[in-house]
Amino acid sequence: MSIGQSILRSRAVAALTSPHGVDRYLEQVNPMWAAHEVRARIVSVDREVDVPGHPPVATITLQPTSTWRGHRAGQHVQLGVEIDGARRTTRVFTVSSPDSRRGDRFTITLRANPDGVVSRYLVKRATPGTMVHLSEAEGDFVLPDHVPEHVLFISGGSGITPVMSMLRSLQRRTHRGRVTFVHYAQSPDHQIFAAELDEIRRSGHGIDVHLLHPELGDPALSPAWLERLVPGYRDVPTWACGPAPLIEAVQAAYDGSDALRVEYFKAPRPAASSEVGGDVSFSRSGESAPNSGASLLEQAEALGLRPEFGCRMGICFTCTSRKSEGTVRNVLTGEESSLPDEDIRICVSAPVGDCTVEL
Amino acid sequence: MTVTAQSAPTDTHTIPGDALLRRLTPEQIEAFGAELDEIRQRVIGRLGEEDATYIRNVVKAQRAFEVAGRALFYVPPAWPLAVAALSVSKILDNMEIGHNVMHGQYDWMGDPGLNSRMYEWDNVCPSDQWKYSHNYIHHTYTNILGKDRDIGYGILRMDEEQEWKPHYLGNPLYATLLMLGFEWGVAMHDLEFERIMAGEKTWAETKHLHAGLIRKIRNQALKDYLLFPALTGPLFPLTFAGNATANLVRNIWAFNIIFCGHFPAGVSTFSQEECEDESRGHWYYRQLLGSANITGSKLFHVMTGNLSHQIEHHLFPDLPARRYPEIAEEVREICERYGIAYNTGPLGKQLGSVARKICRFALPDKAPRFLPGFLGGGRSGEPVAETPLAA
The missing domain is CATH 3.40.50.80 (Nucleotide-binding domain of ferredoxin-NADP reductase (FNR) module)
Structure with a gap:
């Protein structure tokens, strides 16, 4: 780590930039400057496969910030893009380039999934220079240090x-x-x-x-x-x-x-609109029951769970929980969402079909 | 539902439109709620790049003012400029950014830096404690006596239904102190000192709040009163005083804007009984009757965090505040059709009304004869009219 990085990550700088943190200031000057967060600039987008009538595949070369700690072959990374400059959506992609070290360029290779907003955006619309948000490399599907014969x-x-x-x-x-x-x-x-x-x-x-x-x-x-x-x-x-x-x-x-x-990766599984059935599971407590169609908060309480809540009408965000899988309908707007690992207000979200919430 | 109209004879000029709040039938309340739901739906459908760009520009401006303010302390003659820049930074951070982001207004953007669960603001109140007392208690139970602790913040007597006690004679003094130390008042709000004093709660019951509170106060004090002053070397006292002044300016500004939101004359309070099992339409109706707006320029609205549109904020607390001015036109039109008073006025007028209320409720309801008329009795005695609505 460079001296500059050590200073930016120091407790003194954290105290001076409290409560926002130094990255909230650095990003205003240059999006490639970061002390903690990991971001990357798209260097190039190269089509690997382009069969007419089939979703194309592209390799995207990324120049990460110096905070990228590198990856081991086989690992994946969470990558978030701001679609139309507003909604950041994050998906997991596997790194396709060989092992990388701190700050090294790397590539991801992905197919433009017809239902995938992020993969379609990256393959079809992203241009060199676009900034994306990253996690550090994750996953233990990796080669050991000593590779077998x-x-x-x-x-x-x-x-x-x-x-x-x-x-x-x-x-x-x-x-x-x-x-x-x-x-x-x-x-x-x-x-x-x-x-x-x-x-x-x-x-x-x-x-x-x-x-x-x-x-x-x-x-x-x-x-x-x-x-x-x-x-x-x-x-x-x-x-x-x-x-x-x-x-x-x-x-x-x-x-x-x-x-x-x-x-293998999780994929969103959209349910038919009018479907209520299926099972509701609460992964942390291990409880589950047939979906009654009521809000997830009510269903959790019916199973004896005591999730945090406030207004019970979708205004205070106290009950926000992570839905790991399944489709939910916002009972106020009727909007349905099937994204995996999504934060939802359980007081105004009713499951449509199978649904798993981290509670 | 019964509505307690606080229409003291001396204050009737501050009540806009129809001085007497009208009652709506349950059907009308439902129809009224449906119209508001429709506005909400429409605005949600339109959220996008414009809103994202707006809030990011406000953040950029806030960071720029902050850095400029901190830097200008190195130039002693620029001290007033430094204080002004830092005050603007703190006001923007707390109001247009902090308050609104922590309401979840920008959660749809998926940006952790603008997420209600992650944002921490530049004042001594820890965000999670504020979100509990504000987002949950105040916004859910708005103006319900005995539930909404923002009615007088447990210190002031702001409503005739609060029983008068001799210590309320200090109402104007307490209000002044609360104004000067507003961030501290907000930070201490969750401890519920008044209930501890009354023996309804023990100090030990507030224990879960202490660590977060101490940590936040320590961090804020460390940067504003030690580190940044120390970094300016011999100018330490000037920087120290400048940071304190900026915090004070923010306190005074925020207090005044916020007090204009629920305390001008004509704003209603409610009893717990009349709000039991309330419908969504009724909730909307109560939010509308319990809030007041301030008129002003575009810049003024930004500097209030658009809380100058308190009515729209209370109807739609999780919609981006920059949308309130456009929503306000529709809300006013709906109010006119339903014959509901829409409380608004310039800052001076709303503040005057709040100040009069603070003084009036310092005194018992039956005021002694020797008091001047404008301080006279709190209770109007005027019954709430049950004017049938024109169809």
Whole structure:
């Protein structure tokens, strides 16, 4: 850490800038100046896949502030963008570039999900120079410091990003062991990082690349097929990332083996508008019950929970809680929201279908 | 619902429009509430970049005034300028930014720096304690006697329904002291000293507030009365006095604006019974009858944090305050149609009305004969008219 950073993070500066904190002043001068927060400037947006009629995939290069502590291959980052200069929306994206150190540039690779405001914005509308908000890198879906002699990567679709970060890191670390890289895509045209993977395949270096397209007749993932590809695969350290059906198939094939590490992301699951059913769960207390259609506050109280509340009419924000999953309807406005990890006022939010709140 | 009209004969000139509050039928109250809900809905639908840019510009201005104020203390002849800049900074921070952000008016932006749960303001009251007594108690139970502790802040007698006691003779003195130390009054509000004094509450029951309060006071005092003065070296006393003056200016300004929000003549108070099981329409109606506006220029509205539109603020506490002026036109029109008095006036007039009330309620309701007329009895004795509304 530089001397400047140490001063900016000192207790004296904190006392002088109390109660707002030094970042609230620095950002007014230059958005790339920060002492605690992590932000980044978009350096470039490069299309990886652009099949007409299908959502495009892009790699976004980010120059983070010096507060970015770096990442380990396989980790993800929360990235917030201000859509139309007003509403900051945050989603999780996996870093696709190899291990990075403090302040290093890095990339994320993402598909413009048709329902995803952030991914669509980043792939289709973001331009170099745009500022985004970041968390530090998170997640323990990472390579160990001592990489085993043989590793197996299995990925599907845009789930390639963390394992690509791992593969790139292994190349940079000049890993001498064996790597088996299995990836499922819709078609060769949908293949993310196609040129780079092709080059890796041809260069040898003990990296076995298998790009499969089951929709075009390639074998789907099965224990028998895996056994033929990697004999004794259940004991080979494996990292798998992709859509839920692929992960479920991999988990079944590994049958509880410790060698397998998996990662998949939560996606918003919108419910039909008039639906009331489903279950309401309160994750911290472990309570759950069938959704009665009443406000989440009332349903929590009916289960014997005592969440904090004030006005009970949506004005004081005392009851604000985090909804981790599900759709809620604002009973005042009728507006529905299905975003995961969203702060809601539980006194005026009624669940529509399954819903989980951190209470 | 019955409405207690505080229309002392001497004060009738301060009551706008129809001097007598009218009663609405339950159906009318519901229709009235629905119209307000519709305004709310429409404004929420329009929130966006304009509102975000506005509040960010106010924040930018506040930071600039603050930095300028702190820097100008190094130039002794510029002392008055430094104090002025720092006062403006503190007023903007507490009112247009702090008060409004902590109401959740900008939570929709998803910006942690403008989030009601994270924002901390530049005064000695910890934000979480203020949000409890203000957002919850005051905004939910606005002007309900025995519930809304903002009626006189537990120190003053501001309503004839508060029983007169001899110590209320000090009303004008207490009000002056509260004005000068307003941030301290706000900070101590949650401790409920008056209830501790009356034996209704013990000091131990306020224990959960102490740590937060001490921490906030320490942080505020450290920067304003030690660190920034020390950084100006030999100018320590001047900087110290300047910071104290800026805090004082903010106190006086905030007190005056806030007292004009609920205490001018014509503003109603309510009993707990009449507000039991109240509907949303009734809640709106009560907010309207219990608040008063101040007229003024655009700059004046910004410097009051748009609390010059106290009526609109109480109807829609979580809508960005910069929207209140445009909402006000519609609210006035609705009030006219329903025959509801809309209490507004220039600052001087509203302040005069508040000052008269502070003096009048210092005295028992049946004033002794020797007192001059303008200080005379509190209770008007005039019954609330039940004028049927024109359909």
